[in-house]
Amino acid sequence: MLKWLDIIKFATNGNPIPDRRLEKTEEEWKTLLTDEQFRITRLKGTERAFSSDLCSYFEPGRYACICCGTELFDADTKFESGTGWPSFTQPIKENAVAYHKEGSFGMVRIEALCNTCDAHLGHVFQDGPMPSGLRYCMNAVSLKKMDVRERKIDFGGGCFWCTEAIFQRLKGVLKVENGFSGGKIANPTYREVCSGGTGHAEVVEVTYNPDEISFEDLLRVHLSTHNPTTLNQHGADQGSQYRSIIFYRNENEKQAATKIIDEVQKSYPDKVVTQLEMFEHFYKADDYHQDYYNNNPDEGYCRAIIDPKLEKFMEQCKDKLKQE
Structure with a gap:
């Protein structure tokens, strides 16, 4: 998760390398954009406050650059700032x-631009909501809304090899x-996380289609395929890195997770100790850890630990299940 210090470093020392670059002449942009779009994005203009319905639009989706189509923001990070311009964290x-x-x-301000085509988007301020504290104050004219059904959820329930194979x-x-979430340092290694000193949990980040499976059903599967009543432990694995945890992205997800935990509690004689925490950042583990069970089905851990768990899950x- 980017913080204000990261923004200052980028503005001072150089920006991250974009996935691609797109450059056009002024005349080429004029043929592609409306007069207002050209004024805002290519001439660094500012639209009138409260001039767009995007300020109060919070439906799921993504926001892309009006000039080049690069995806810039997810609706999950959008909030009502009261400023009259769409705001993101x-x-x-x-x-x-x-x-x-x-x-x-x-006054000195930090301008935000599309890293692909240099379109002027707006400015970044340090008065946004926590945990990032950032407010990306964007011109609605510089953005186009894209309806995307994909969602993400991150949670941990012991060794991520097991959890990955199930989902x-x-x-x-x-x-x-x-990967790893919920810790104190950026880009932790597997060895650092396993030491228990970074505060991270081993997690999976699941990308899903809510038209086919709901957020609530994913949580039910999660809470029924590991023991959520053991604190900082899953089987023989012990330590805070193996804690049962759900990372929510907004208040609606938090409320839904709380409801599902209460529902699942009825199935366990001991108290469910699954933690709820606001999602901040997912650090992907090395390639060796990805698709682990599928790549190593005959490895001892897979046969002794994952096979029985998978068999029980697939029966229940x-x-x-996906159709083979």
Whole structure:
């Protein structure tokens, strides 16, 4: 998760390398954009406050650059700032937005630009909501709304090899990645996390289609395929890195998770100790840890630990499995 210090570093020392670059002449941009779009994005203009319905639009989806189509923000990070311009707490990727110090109107501000085509988007301020504290104050004219049904959820329940193998087999799950969340340092290694000193949990990040499987059903699967009543422990694995945890992205997800935990509690004689924590950042583990069970089905851990768990899960959740 980017913080104000990161923004200052980018603006001072150089921006992250974009996935691609697109450059056009002024005349070429004029043929592609309306007069207002050209004024805002290519001439660094500012639209009138409260002039767009995007300020009060919070439906799921993503926001892309009106000039080049690069995805910039996810609706999950959008909030009502009361300023009259669409506001976000984070870009969709660290390298999606570029930053530039500028001194217009007699004050130094951090300009936000599309890192692909240099379109002027707006400015970044340090008065946004926690945990990032950032407010990306964007011109609505510089953005286009894209309806995207994909959602993400991150949670931990012991070794991520086991959790990954289960969720890969669920209908509606598009991708599962292993990694770490909830710790104190950036880009931790597997060895550092296993030491228990970084505060991270081993987690999976599940990308899913809510039209095929709901957020609530994913949580039910999660809480029924590991023991959520053991604190900082899963089987023989012990330590806070193996804690049972759900990372929510907004208040609605937090309320839904609380409800599902109360529902699942009835199935356990001991207290469910699954933690709820606001999602901040997912650090993907090395390639060796990705798709682990599928790549190593005959390895001892897979046969002794994952095979029995998978067999039980697939018998209990036949109606939720992908068709082979």
